[in-house]
Amino acid sequence: MDCFYVITGTMDFLSHISFPKFEKASVWMVGAGPGDPKLLTLYAYHALQHADVIVHDALVDSAILSLAAKTATLEPMGKRGGKASAKQGDITQRLIELAQQGLKVLRLKGGDPFVFGRGAEEALPILDKNINVRIVPGISAGIAGSAYAGVPVSDGQSNQVISFVTGHDTSGDVPAVNWQALAQSSPVIVFYMPMKHIAKIQSELLKAGRVPSEPVCAVSRATTPHQLVCETTLANCVEDLNKANIKAPALLIIGPTVEFRQQLAGCFS
Numbered sequence: 375m376d377c378f379y380v381i382t383g384t385m386d387f388l389s390h391i392s393f394p395k396f397e398k399a400s401v402w403m404v405g406a407g408p409g410d411p412k413l414l415t416l417y418a419y420h421a422l423q424h425a426d427v428i429v430h431d432a433l434v435d436s437a438i439l440s441l442a443a444k445t446a447t448l449e450p451m452g453k454r455g456g457k458a459s460a461k462q463g464d465i466t467q468r469l470i471e472l473a474q475q476g477l478k479v480l481r482l483k484g485g486d487p488f489v490f491g492r493g494a495e496e497a498l499p500i501l502d503k504n505i506n507v508r509i510v511p512g513i514s515a516g517i518a519g520s521a522y523a524g525v526p527v528s529d530g531q532s533n534q535v536i537s538f539v540t541g542h543d544t545s546g547d548v549p550a551v552n553w554q555a556l557a558q559s560s561p562v563i564v565f566y567m568p569m570k571h572i573a574k575i576q577s578e579l580l581k582a583g584r585v586p587s588e589p590v591c592a593v594s595r596a597t598t599p600h601q602l603v604c605e606t607t608l609a610n611c612v613e614d615l616n617k618a619n620i621k622a623p624a625l626l627i628i629g630p631t632v633e634f635r636q637q638l639a640g641c642f643s
């Protein structure tokens with residue numbers, strides 16, 4: 375029988391864990407995980423409860439933001455795959471401004487701040503202003519999103535290497551990847567932001583020797599109620615993802631572990 379626990383009021387057990395003080399005039403850069411609020415860390419929950427202002431990525435789910443203290447101000451800001459969004463410099467500038475006003479500033483980012491999240495790029499100019507920054511890791515979409523689709527990123531028999539690759543660089547171009555080396559050394563490859571250059575990703579991997587029948591799985595809005603999964607092959611992925619209406623934010627997983635989803639997909643619903 376399914377059993378659900380609803381969290382009401384404060385989580386008393388948090389008082390047994392010692393968290394650092396969220397100082398005024400400081401910035402906490404915190405990973406919010408891939409979407410499902412249950413995948414939030416206790417650290418992130420603590421930060422949500424103590425921040426004065428929360429500057430959050432477009433990708434951060436409203437169910438997570440609803441855990442903020444009632445007194446906190448929410449400021450949406452950040453990247454959303456392909457659409458116009460705040461410039462990186464403007465985000466950093468805003469964080470500096472808010473900290474200089476003496477506020478406890480929570481910069482809430484999707485997944486993990488350092489996994490294709492430009493966390494360091496955002497933090498360094500803040501540190502340059504002598505403002506304290508604390509980085510709190512989160513569960514990255516490449517790991518939890520693949521799992522929720524029923525795909526383990528590694529398996530003892532299948533792969534000793536996993537590669538996490540961005541589908542485009544910071545200017546939106548095809549990433550500078552050594553496709554030959556990637557294709558030959560990494561049985562499992564997980565692409566973040568794969569949709570813009572999917573045809574190029576497919577053709578480069580085929581050119582580098584990956585076989586057309588290789589299993590491929592795409593998952594969009596993973597871990598949320600809108601999660602959509604499409605299982606296909608390298609040869610058919612461009613057409614099938616289009617037909618399945620897979621759109622950003624999405625992950626593309628290529629490799630033998632995709633076949634596990636037949637047995638494992640039900641373990642995450």
Ligand code: SAH
Pocket residue numbers: 407408409433455483484485486487488489490491513514515516519565566567568593594595596597598622623624625
């Ligand atoms: N720092 C984030 C990644 C930021 S880049 C992390 O660690 O997860 C943004 C990309 O992450 C999206 O374009 C998509 O490729 C991936 N992503 C983030 N959340 C996702 C989700 N819920 N489902 C599928 N992909 C997701």
